[in-house]
Amino acid sequence: MNAQDRRLPRAADFDAEELLAGIVSWVEMETPSERPDLIDRLLDHVEARFTGLPVSMRRIPGRDGCGGQLVLTYAPGGLNGKPALLMGHIDTVWAAGTLAQRPVRREGDRVFGPGIYDMKAGSYLAAESLRRIAAAGLVPPRPIVVFLNSDEEIGSGTSRETIEELSGGAAFVMVPEPAFEAPGTVVTMRKGWGRFTLKAFGRSSHAGGNLSDGRSAIREIARHILDIEGLTEKEPHATFNVGTVKGGTRPNVVPAEAVIEIDMRADDLATANRLVTTILARRPYDPDIRLEVTGGINRPPFERSPAVARMYAATVDLARELDLPMAETRRGGVSDGNFSAALGLPVIDGLGCNGGGAHAIDEHILVSTIAPRAALFHGMLMSRDFQDKVVAE
Template identity: 40%
Template sequence: MEAKLDLPFDNEAMLAGLRTWVECESPTHDAAAVNRMMALAARHLALMGATVETIPGRMGFGDCVRARLPHTSNEPGILVMAHLDTVHPVGTLANGLPFRREGDKAYGPGIQDMKGGTYLAIEAIRQLAIAGIATSKPVTVLLTPDEEVGSPSTRDLIEAEAARHSVVLVPEPARPDGGVVTGRYAIARFNLRTTGKPSHAGARLGEGRSAIREMCKQVIAIEEMTTEACTFSVGVIHAGQWVNCVATYCDAEALSMAKRQEDLDAAVEIMLNRKATGNDVSLEVTRGVTRPVWEPDAKVMALHAKAEAIAKRLGFALPHQSSGGGSDGNFTGAMGIPTLDGLGIIGAQAHTLEEHVIVSSMAPRAKLFAGLLQSV
């Protein structure tokens, strides 16, 4: 049966609802803030008739929310997988990125990555329920709190839940051309610590060995290893408490991304074997969270073909691509479960103070999502 696409999605109504989510700030490292956002989404799902449960967080991160929608079948169903944490600290709304509307653009922390896509996916489920249109399979929504730092506390839950489903839909942001994601590059994170020798920076500077200086050398060397096959970057550094003390320790976090797993594996080996630049300082590198490469297979391409056919009926093209910037789709795609990612809103400038979405893309993308829920 052909999917019904003439559902009454309204861009303005959806934006008004999304605003309440955007204005509930939820940075990853603030578990209480993330849990406030989880509670808001859980109530939204409960009002739709979903059976909602909260799964307690661990490792200092927030909780997860899992919602199961009523269905007559018990077959393996559709997992809608999304995260509600953002990279924007509490206070970003007041200082730098308030929710605002400028023409067809709406701005706010996390509005593109990925509260907008999550909201439209849930709205798609709601509109189907109101219209009395059944989804093709049972639907579960899994909302997680730590995707922006690699999902260290939730990967096991994501993989266990995905294994009970036949299809995974991920409403991460659409590609700039409006396309979707059918594969993701591999990503590895690393924790670095340099150790020096303390001294009084004013009275006995020459007796010290600065951990900060050594880390600066390492950062330059690491980032200069970037090639077309594999990138290296350092995004976090912490060191020092007093300017008049030569720093004993300096900690940093690095990230490497590659299109092929073998290139990432080589990068991991290089990073774990890095040495300090001198004998009077030391360097320790440990491996952090890793996202496996997700390469599209025939099942993924068949899933994209269904989405493309729905998009054509709605009047727009739906190209696909493999993409950097990992998501939890890396995990499910690498498991061999048909996964379609990038189903969220069209926008730009994620992770910046110019993060925004295109308001007019909301209803068409929600119709696409609703069509997939009826078809896959």
């Protein structure tokens, strides 16, 4: 441990109520993914907090109906080397006006609010950690970059290029997505995510007078549903879910068209690629039916690579030094960390606050986990000992 590391603050050195006030200020600015105007309003608010500090700000304009993105960089005195990269999203699944129906409220250790858990608490702590380090004039072991995007909840279509660009030049990546399970738990593995659409085109006819002339697209689709759902039992490292089914026009008409949407999760890239090929190669059971299958991998698997394992081991050591609990878990849900991990980088995810109710009306965080996470963030960004264990340069 070097002299700088001996000065690392503990959880007790952080004012959880002050940090909570900042988190709530973000929550009270609604940012549904489909409202770029509201997204950009919050980014304006973030930029204002950094005015006058030695932090460069690069605003990436929104496109394709999505809001903008913001890159904050702190490299005092020409500090060089690959940066520590923190990535968080500020968009939520909640429509504008939700706050009027369900305003932020507190019940003991729990604070409820739309988007507070997924993931404004974590994204705020990432930005605020950088702001405090810069405001204090501290010199970290390497530059710090915070990236805030606005389309994670809808697939990161407009931000993926920037995520991969920033990740490619980073030393390691911290993702403050919500924490799960016991306080102190982080995520070191996520399944990859694929989505597919399978359409069947048959031939309509009168169900009473000319049934045999028709070719039922729904009957065809039904067979594929059973087959695809059955893959979950056959594949030890993947799951499938047919989430939507649409088809037909009237009960007395043989349906000429039907469509299903398929969700695939896979533990590793080899499995994901093999199953993508399997799904895209599906053929009709009825030769008079035409199939159209589209889709692929949206996010590659976040595997527990040697680089991830190394970063987790260093995080355990740091947590012990800071008197913080630490454990790891794996998740079936995806994050932007999947993109970084797929590039072979050291990544720790699930660094946000504990709580629950993501995408649900009881969404909340635990106030008792704010200060411990703030201490961990600061330590990961400022400890040379931690970073030397993580980075093999």
